[in-house]
Amino acid sequence: MNETWKSTLAGILDIIAGALALFGLILFILGMLIFLPVSQSGGIPGTPLSIPMNVSLILLFALAPILFAAQIVAIIGGIYAIKRKRWGLALAGSIAAVFCSSPLGIAAIVFTILSKGEFEQQT
Numbered sequence: 001m002n003e004t005w006k007s008t009l010a011g012i013l014d015i016i017a018g019a020l021a022l023f024g025l026i027l028f029i030l031g032m033l034i035f036l037p038v039s040q041s042g043g044i045p046g047t048p049l050s051i052p053m054n055v056s057l058i059l060l061f062a063l064a065p066i067l068f069a070a071q072i073v074a075i076i077g078g079i080y081a082i083k084r085k086r087w088g089l090a091l092a093g094s095i096a097a098v099f100c101s102s103p104l105g106i107a108a109i110v111f112t113i114l115s116k117g118e119f120e121q122q123t
Contacts, residue, residue: 010111014078021100022071070099087119
């Protein structure tokens with residue numbers, strides 16, 4: 001098993017994409033919780049708060065669990081890619097990273113596929 005930098009880089013890209021998206025999702029949820037009472041009272045005076053909160057809440061509750069799952073899979077897949085174990089899970093993490101950050105996820109997929117021979121063989 002010849003170890004190169006490819007699987008390590010793929011894992012780092014997965015973890016960065018997942019962590020950044022997780023941080024963004026947390027900020028989005030906190031923003032929604034802060035502005036929900038403001039929008040129900042008629043909005044902030046003098047500002048164009050044009051997105052109806054009902055639409056935003058539907059998006060929040062429909063997409064947040066899916067995005068959260070993708071972010072967790074990306075982080076776990078990145079850990080397995082760095083350890084060079086379970087290539088399938090590392091590839092799944094790279095694919096999930098595409099939903100977190102497209103450029104980082106695509107690069108992670110490429111490096112994970114190129115480093116397939118570096119992973120432990122499952123018996």
